[in-house]
Amino acid sequence: MSACSGGGGGTTATPPSTSSNSVTSGTTSPVGSVDSTALERVVPEPSNITAAAGTFTLTGAAAIHASPGAEPVAADLAACIKQQTGLAPQSTPSINATIQLVLQPTGGDASLGTEGYTLAITPTSVTLTAATDAGLFHGVQTIRQLLIGAKLQAGTITDRPRFAYRGVMLDVARHFYSVADVKAYIDAAALYKVNEFHLHLSDDQGWRFTVPGWPKLATVGGASQVGGGPGGYYTAAELKEIVGYAASRYLTVIPEIDMPGHVGAAVSAYPTLACDGRHHGPVTTASPGYDALCTTSESTYRFVDSATEAAADATPGPYLHLGGDEAQALDLTQYDAFIQRAQNLVASHGRTPIAWAEAGTAPLLPQTVLEYWNTAQPQPYVTQAADRGTKLIMAPGNHAYLDQQPTPDFPLGLHWAGYTPVSKAYDWDPVTVLPGIGPSSVLGVEAPLWSETVKSLKDAETLAFPRLPAIAEIGWSTPNTHNWPKFSQRLADQGPLWDKLGIAYYKSPEVPWGQG
Numbered sequence: 001m002s003a004c005s006g007g008g009g010g011t012t013a014t015p016p017s018t019s020s021n022s023v024t025s026g027t028t029s030p031v032g033s034v035d036s037t038a039l040e041r042v043v044p045e046p047s048n049i050t051a052a053a054g055t056f057t058l059t060g061a062a063a064i065h066a067s068p069g070a071e072p073v074a075a076d077l078a079a080c081i082k083q084q085t086g087l088a089p090q091s092t093p094s095i096n097a098t099i100q101l102v103l104q105p106t107g108g109d110a111s112l113g114t115e116g117y118t119l120a121i122t123p124t125s126v127t128l129t130a131a132t133d134a135g136l137f138h139g140v141q142t143i144r145q146l147l148i149g150a151k152l153q154a155g156t157i158t159d160r161p162r163f164a165y166r167g168v169m170l171d172v173a174r175h176f177y178s179v180a181d182v183k184a185y186i187d188a189a190a191l192y193k194v195n196e197f198h199l200h201l202s203d204d205q206g207w208r209f210t211v212p213g214w215p216k217l218a219t220v221g222g223a224s225q226v227g228g229g230p231g232g233y234y235t236a237a238e239l240k241e242i243v244g245y246a247a248s249r250y251l252t253v254i255p256e257i258d259m260p261g262h263v264g265a266a267v268s269a270y271p272t273l274a275c276d277g278r279h280h281g282p283v284t285t286a287s288p289g290y291d292a293l294c295t296t297s298e299s300t301y302r303f304v305d306s307a308t309e310a311a312a313d314a315t316p317g318p319y320l321h322l323g324g325d326e327a328q329a330l331d332l333t334q335y336d337a338f339i340q341r342a343q344n345l346v347a348s349h350g351r352t353p354i355a356w357a358e359a360g361t362a363p364l365l366p367q368t369v370l371e372y373w374n375t376a377q378p379q380p381y382v383t384q385a386a387d388r389g390t391k392l393i394m395a396p397g398n399h400a401y402l403d404q405q406p407t408p409d410f411p412l413g414l415h416w417a418g419y420t421p422v423s424k425a426y427d428w429d430p431v432t433v434l435p436g437i438g439p440s441s442v443l444g445v446e447a448p449l450w451s452e453t454v455k456s457l458k459d460a461e462t463l464a465f466p467r468l469p470a471i472a473e474i475g476w477s478t479p480n481t482h483n484w485p486k487f488s489q490r491l492a493d494q495g496p497l498w499d500k501l502g503i504a505y506y507k508s509p510e511v512p513w514g515q516g
């Protein structure tokens with residue numbers, strides 16, 4: 001049986017007392033009752049919602065039929081229903097089952113793309129249809145959010161994402177997180193149809209994975225963290241475990257090795273990686289150490305080759321992030337030369353390079369993707385790269401950075417990009433946030449969580465919720481759904497689910513908690 005995602009700290013509910021031995025699992029609520037608001041609680045907002053009369057009520061007799069290939073997602077749905085309602089639907093070969101998961105690779109609704117789904121709820125049946133198992137999985141997240149007790153309002157939802165790339169980033173370098181904590185963060189993101197998991201694996205304060213031939217990266221570079229705690233690192237097997245877990249939740253891991261700046265941990269392990277062996281590491285404060293790789297040394301590129309190869313070996317996804325931000329210790333000629341060679345090495349390991357937007361000063365490979373973050377500085381080279389065809393991931397620090405404090409008195413986070421209340425996290429559009437960028441340049445959005453102040457999973461969740469769902473909605477939903485009063489109400493509707501799942505969150509006064 002699959003575990004239900006999003007349930008790291010959750011408890012299993014007891015079955016509702018209405019559960020019966022009835023052989024029909026659907027019961028009809030009073031004829032003519034169309035409660036459209038009961039379907040309008042899903043985050044991200046679906047593309048189309050049509051409410052119908054009645055409700056579907058789960059009972060102990062409910063059974064799930066999965067068409068060939070849909071079995072793993074059906075098992076996940078069963079686990080989620082058990083977690084939320086205490087009822088344990090069995091799988092059944094009967095195509096007359098009350099709950100149907102239909103994988104329809106051909107002949108379905110082509111307009112739903114590779115991640116869309118259709119969910120049809122009647123008083124007697126629930127039918128989830130998609131062309132891919134990812135689409136079915138996203139539909140399961142919708143069902144989880146729609147369940148009120150053991151009931152689902154009747155109606156039809158058709159849904160597909162606006163952007164192909166909907167990411168979150170976790171900085172495991174400034175503070176290290178156990179594999180279990182990383183899995184729980186993945187679970188919480190999956191509930192909001194996020195499909196990319198960017199893992200920031202190295203920085204001044206820590207190097208967090210093993211690289212064959214360079215053992216001290218992990219054992220020396222990984223031995224501390226902000227505040228001087230013991231830090232840690234993932235073995236190749238642990239990194240693969242994270243990758244496999246993310247894949248089971250339909251997220252692709254994007255490893256990041258941050259270079260040529262933010263390398264204090266690497267340089268403290270191998271001082272010859274810096275020109276003249278100069279370095280500030282190991283860094284245990286929150287501020288960047290301003291170390292840099294020696295861009296004119298061939299051993300630097302042997303290191304980059306080994307590290308990118310190890311990251312590529314552990315992560316089968318198409319992308320590998322090479323960092324590229326804030327390389328203050330280098331001049332532009334050194335920096336651009338490094339970026340060119342680093343992106344070629346990433347490409348030589350079969351991965352599409354991603355780099356923070358500063359890398360736009362260098363001549364880029366056609367496939368290299370830039371990640372836009374720094375809204376404080378004009379970066380004309382980003383728009384120029386986009387004009388030449390470079391795709392962009394939008395992670396504007398003043399909207400999408402989950403580590404920015406929502407208010408001045410918030411006990412976690414920083415505020416160098418400004419205070420970011422929930423309404424501000426929601427108040428932007430990826431295709432207009434950077435003037436001069438056309439919609440076709442935008443691959444999608446990302447919500448990074450930098451961890452200088454983030455010591456635990458609970459801290460991470462408290463900063464991420466409810467703003468992570470806001471960024472997920474910016475990535476999934478069409479702009480015509482954009483409406484803060486309605487969105488804040490839909491966020492409020494998520495609160496009881498987070499309580500049940502054990503997800504810590506910030507009870508922002510902007511959100512009408514408890515009135516939904």
Ligand code: ACM
Nearest residue numbers: 325326356373397
């Ligand atoms: C960044 O926030 N330095 C990418």
